[in-house]
Amino acid sequence: MNETGALQAAALTSTSSNAALVSFALYLVGVFVLAWLSGQVMKKRQFVNEYFLGSRNLGVWAFALTFAATNASGGSFMGFPSLIYTHGWVLALWIASYMIVPLVTTGLLAKRLNQIARKANAVTVPEVLRERFASNNVGAVATAVLLFFLFFYLVAQFKAGSSILAILFRDVEVYQSAVSAVAGVSSNIPWVNNAAPDYLLSLVIFAVAVVVYTTYGGFRAVVWTDVMQGLVMVVGVIIMLFLVLGQVGGLGNATRKLAEMTPPEKGRAVIRLAEPLDRDLELRRDVWLATTDESGAKTGIVRTGEIAIIPKGETASAPFEILKITTPSEIESIEPDSLAVSLKVEITETTPYASGAGKRGVYTSAPGPDADESAGFLAMGMAFSFYVFWAFGGAGQPSNMVRQMAFKNSQTLRKSIVTVAIYYSIIYFALVVIFVCARIFLPGRELASDRIMPEAATYLTAAAGVPWLAGLLVAAPFAAVMSSVDSFLLMLSSGVVRDIYQRYINPDAPEKSIRKLTYTSTAVIGVVATLAAVNPPEFLQTLIVFATGGLAVSFLIPMALTIYWPRMNAGGVIGGMIGGCGILLALYFYGFLQTGSFGPYNLFGFHPFIWSFLGSAVGAIVGAKTGKPTDPALVKKYFGRA
Amino acid sequence: MNEPNDVPENESFDPVYLHTKRETYFIIGSWIFFCLWVVGVSLLTGYDVDPDNMKLVAGMPAWIFWGDALPWFASNVFIIWFCLKYMADDPLGEDDDPPLENASQNGEVGHE
Numbered sequence: 001m002n003e004t005g006a007l008q009a010a011a012l013t014s015t016s017s018n019a020a021l022v023s024f025a026l027y028l029v030g031v032f033v034l035a036w037l038s039g040q041v042m043k044k045r046q047f048v049n050e051y052f053l054g055s056r057n058l059g060v061w062a063f064a065l066t067f068a069a070t071n072a073s074g075g076s077f078m079g080f081p082s083l084i085y086t087h088g089w090v091l092a093l094w095i096a097s098y099m100i101v102p103l104v105t106t107g108l109l110a111k112r113l114n115q116i117a118r119k120a121n122a123v124t125v126p127e128v129l130r131e132r133f134a135s136n137n138v139g140a141v142a143t144a145v146l147l148f149f150l151f152f153y154l155v156a157q158f159k160a161g162s163s164i165l166a167i168l169f170r171d172v173e174v175y176q177s178a179v180s181a182v183a184g185v186s187s188n189i190p191w192v193n194n195a196a197p198d199y200l201l202s203l204v205i206f207a208v209a210v211v212v213y214t215t216y217g218g219f220r221a222v223v224w225t226d227v228m229q230g231l232v233m234v235v236g237v238i239i240m241l242f243l244v245l246g247q248v249g250g251l252g253n254a255t256r257k258l259a260e261m262t263p264p265e266k267g268r269a270v271i272r273l274a275e276p277l278d279r280d281l282e283l284r285r286d287v288w289l290a291t292t293d294e295s296g297a298k299t300g301i302v303r304t305g306e307i308a309i310i311p312k313g314e315t316a317s318a319p320f321e322i323l324k325i326t327t328p329s330e331i332e333s334i335e336p337d338s339l340a341v342s343l344k345v346e347i348t349e350t351t352p353y354a355s356g357a358g359k360r361g362v363y364t365s366a367p368g369p370d371a372d373e374s375a376g377f378l379a380m381g382m383a384f385s386f387y388v389f390w391a392f393g394g395a396g397q398p399s400n401m402v403r404q405m406a407f408k409n410s411q412t413l414r415k416s417i418v419t420v421a422i423y424y425s426i427i428y429f430a431l432v433v434i435f436v437c438a439r440i441f442l443p444g445r446e447l448a449s450d451r452i453m454p455e456a457a458t459y460l461t462a463a464a465g466v467p468w469l470a471g472l473l474v475a476a477p478f479a480a481v482m483s484s485v486d487s488f489l490l491m492l493s494s495g496v497v498r499d500i501y502q503r504y505i506n507p508d509a510p511e512k513s514i515r516k517l518t519y520t521s522t523a524v525i526g527v528v529a530t531l532a533a534v535n536p537p538e539f540l541q542t543l544i545v546f547a548t549g550g551l552a553v554s555f556l557i558p559m560a561l562t563i564y565w566p567r568m569n570a571g572g573v574i575g576g577m578i579g580g581c582g583i584l585l586a587l588y589f590y591g592f593l594q595t596g597s598f599g600p601y602n603l604f605g606f607h608p609f610i611w612s613f614l615g616s617a618v619g620a621i622v623g624a625k626t627g628k629p630t631d632p633a634l635v636k637k638y639f640g641r642a
Numbered sequence: 643m644n645e646p647n648d649v650p651e652n653e654s655f656d657p658v659y660l661h662t663k664r665e666t667y668f669i670i671g672s673w674i675f676f677c678l679w680v681v682g683v684s685l686l687t688g689y690d691v692d693p694d695n696m697k698l699v700a701g702m703p704a705w706i707f708w709g710d711a712l713p714w715f716a717s718n719v720f721i722i723w724f725c726l727k728y729m730a731d732d733p734l735g736e737d738d739d740p741p742l743e744n745a746s747q748n749g750e751v752g753h754e
Contacts, residue, residue, distance in 0.1 A: 089703055092710045093688065096680045099717040100673050103724065107669045111732060112662040118735035251701025259693040361693030364703045366684060380685050387677050410732050414725040421721040425714060433702075564663055641654050 021172050023471020024478070027232070028209060031482070034224040035217035042218060058223060063407040064419035065230035066223040067106065068427075069483035070399055076431070077233070077480040078160045079544060081456075082449035084435035087370065087377040088258060088363030092432045094378055097390035102420035105394035110404035110413050112563045116638055117405035124491075125398040125555065126499045128405070132562050132638060133630050135570035136503070143499040145554045145577055146398055147492060151529065153547035154488050158203065158533035161210070161481040165202035167454040175201070195534050203533055206481075211526030214486040215519050219406070222486040229479030234426060236457075236472055241430045243460040244437045254437045259361050261327045261439065263369040264446055267350030268319040271308055271343045281310040281341065283317075288444070289345045290336040301325045301334045302345060305447035319348050323447050326358065330443050363439065371446075381605030389609045393548050396556025399487050489529075493522040542599055546588060553580030553612035557620050566639045571627015572620045579619020584612040658732040665729055672724070676717050683709030 058066070084091040113128070120131035126146060130139030169175035175198075183197035192200065213221055248254040271283060285307055291300040305321035324347065325331055355376040356362035356369030363369065366383070367376025378386070394400060407413055438445075438456045441463075445452050461470040497518050502509060509517075558576035561568040587608035591601035600608045688705035699707035 089706055090688075092702075092706050093680070093684045096684075096710050096714070097677075099680075099714040100676050100721075103669055103717075103721050104673055107725075107729070108666055111665075111734065112659065115656075115658050115732075115734045252698050253701075255698055255701060255703060259696055361691060361696065364693065364696060365691035365705075366688040380689070383684060384677075384681050387681055391673055409734060410730070414729050414731070417725045418722050421718050425718055429711070429714065564659075564666065639656055639659055641656050 021169065021175075021471070023468060024475055027471070027475045027479070030228055031209070031213055031225050034228060035213035035221040038217035038221035038224060041220055058403070058407045058412065060412050060415045060419065062223050062227055063403065063412055064416035064423070066226035066483075066487075067400065067403050067416065068420045068423045069226040069230035069233065069480065070403070070487045071101075071105075071394060071397075071484075076427070077453055078163065078450055081431060081435045081438075081453045082451075083377075084432055085438055085449050085452045086446055087368035088439070089255070089432070089436055090366045090368035090378050091436075092429070093366060093383055094386050095390070095428050095432065097387045098424050098428045099421075101391050101394050102417050102424060104391040105397075105400055106404065106413065106417050106420070108395045109401065109559060109563065110407070111410050113401060113404045113559070114407060114413075116563055119638060122405070124494045124498050125401045125559070126495070128401075129558070129562060129573055130503075132634065133568075133570040133573065134634060135573075138570045138573045139499060139503060141574050141577055142555075143495050145581055146551070147495050149547045149550035149554070150398075150488050150492050150495075151532070152543060152550070154485065154492065154525075154529045155532045156543040156547065157481050157485045157488065158207065158529050159543075161206040161478060161485065162199055162203040162533065163450060164454055164478045164481065165206055166196075166198045167451050167458075169202070170198065192534055200534065203530060207526055207530040207533075210482055210485050211489070211523055211530075214489050215522040215526070218518075219490060222483075222490055223406075225486065226483045229483040230423070232472065232475050232479045234423060236475065237427050237430045237434070239469060239472070240434050240457065240460060243464050244434045244456075247460060247463060248437045248440050251433060251437070254440050255364060257329075257440050258436060259364045260329060261363050262358055262360060263353040263356045263362065263371075264326055264444065265324040265350040265352050265357070266305075266371065266447070267302075267322055267324055267347055269302060269322045269345055269347045270319050271310060271317045271345055273310055273315045273341065273343065276313045276315050277310070277341070278312060280312050283308040283310075283339075283343070286448070287339075288334055288336045289322075289343070291345050291347060298331075298336075300347075301331050301336065301444075302347065303444040303447070321447065322347070323444050324350050325444055327443075334443060363436070375605070379605055382602065382607060385602075385607035385610050388613070389545075389549065389552075389607060392556055392613065393552040393609060396552030396554075396559070397548060398551055398555055399484075399491055401555070401559065402487075402491060489522060489526055492525045493518060496521040496525070546584075546598075546600070549607075549609045549612065550581060550584050553584050553609060553616050557613070557616045561620055561624070563638075565624075566635050567629075568620075568624050569627045569630045572624030575623020575627070576616045576620030580612045580616025583615035584608050587611060658734065661730040661732055668724070668728070672717075672720060676713055679713045679716075680709055683713075 080091070080095070083094070116122075116132065117128050120128055122128040122131050126139045126142035129142050130136060179198045179201055182201045186192050186195070186197055186200055195203075213225065217225075245251060248257075269289075271289070273281065283304060285304050287304045289302050289304065290298045291302060293299050302322040302324045305323055308317040308320040310317045325334065351371075352358070353369050353371045354374045355367070359369075362376075367378045367380075370377040373379075407416065434456070435452065438452060442452065442456060442459060445455065458470050461467050497514060501517055502514070506513070554577045557580065558573040561572060561576070587601045587603060588599070591599045591608075594601055602608070603611055684705060688703075688709060691703065691705065697704040700711070702711065
């Protein structure tokens, strides 16, 4: 980006952000209207079945889009673009399993699960397992595992939603005033003051919006808003794809430029003044600075990753985070930002990527560059792991299982799978194209790559002269996050109400109490997740993979055997859950011990999901073989001809 | 070791169970087929590609086209055929949500 371009983009950002604010507000109004309409429908139906399962009456579009939108979460629109941007074309291989995901995740269990849930009159996933074996122990273990992993997932989604809002509103004057007010309050509160004030404010806005409409509208509101959000996502992605291809001069041109790139280096630098000033000098993050030789000629270019301050009366800052560009053509073409004072940059340390450093072609080939992994981003074992993970990980998600219990008939299911397959093909392949291209027009974003989606949306619409579109484009990832959060929020509250309160505490509770408890628990869970998201783990995608992996390895095999194997029993379900969940936790814990940060340990190069999946299968079969047989009357009820 | 459960004879199994079991085998088979295609082509042609000799197809690296874009298209064709032509339409049971006026009027949850 040249200097003129940078200034122009900055000027347009303000306009586009105001337009974004209006578009976003309209979008939120739509969400609340749908929630209100859902609330009206709920008054005419039985509360529990309607609130948690939409009365098992979903048609093709509702089922397909709620399924697609719930699965395309904050990970898809924040973490995934960030990974594409950071590692290049190899992400097409990483996500390739989505070509078969709609068939595996819905076709594998849906029809049979729907039938069994109807026979059992079950509203939640633990309830299906409990009724199938008439075992409270199964229900209790399933509920505990579900609540544990869902909570991690919810926290990740809250972080994603808040990050999007923080970027969307960062140039809006009213928002910035509110951020200053929040900063004044939060800076004195321990623990809360670790979070940036703009993030805190966005977190509160996001949490209030999603908790209110989910609490009020229940499952039907979630599904209807999912349909709207699903449409917003696909329209947003298609528009963005065309804008991107226009911006980079075609995909072939972008790929050829990408092949010339070498990975940047993360490091630290200090800035120096010739003379001290009579006030503090603050240099904001995301500023391009040139390094120069003694004659003042440009030798390199770096981007600041955090605020740097030269205190009053001093001439140098403390070392701060930077990203050093290494691709020769980019060093030449990126102009430093204009500053009010003359500064000299001194790089104090740099760390080359563990894989791909100094090599051309790493962004167009597997395994892709990686800052930490010497084997690259997607070594062969991991490519296979993710092909397994997305398909079977998706099939094992209780959020998908709940939807599979809610569609109207098998014709709905068949048409929905086709709809989702086409939908995913458009969304995921387009996202790969968009964000490999983003490396060309938005270089040096590796230090905050989680923000690349809203940043690209804002930049593209500004450059194309249609800033009002930014609202729609940024609403796409926000819609993705909201559509996941609402579903998971509802599952957590159904776990509390249906699987704990109604089962163990007060089975004969009147509907009025159930209704009150449901609203309260949905709201309380939302508040607790908000508090947990104040200081969430750094890596969004790692957290999402952990939570989805945990749910899948705990539920897929036990549920598949529950509905397809007449000899399955309660011992098999509990064995499968403990086997899968236990191995996953052990490998993440070992990963933490190895690296000191939250992440998996890839035993023999395979993701923990593979080992946990095997552990779940072994646990389920051993448990079933050694456990007490299921009552023959139950086997006949669920497997026999009516 | 416990005794096996008393399972129904083959002819007395629920037809929905039999259909879905058959469809499940088909789905797992298709997953294996596309996994071999995608992972196989990518492993053989996509790793450490020399940028000076990189071929492009439709603007993307050739290994992405043959190992990702093409199987993606093929899987969509397969899914459309499988869902619209092969998968059986089975009755899944009654809608268990009668209108509110027909539900129990004693204020309790209807399903319990």
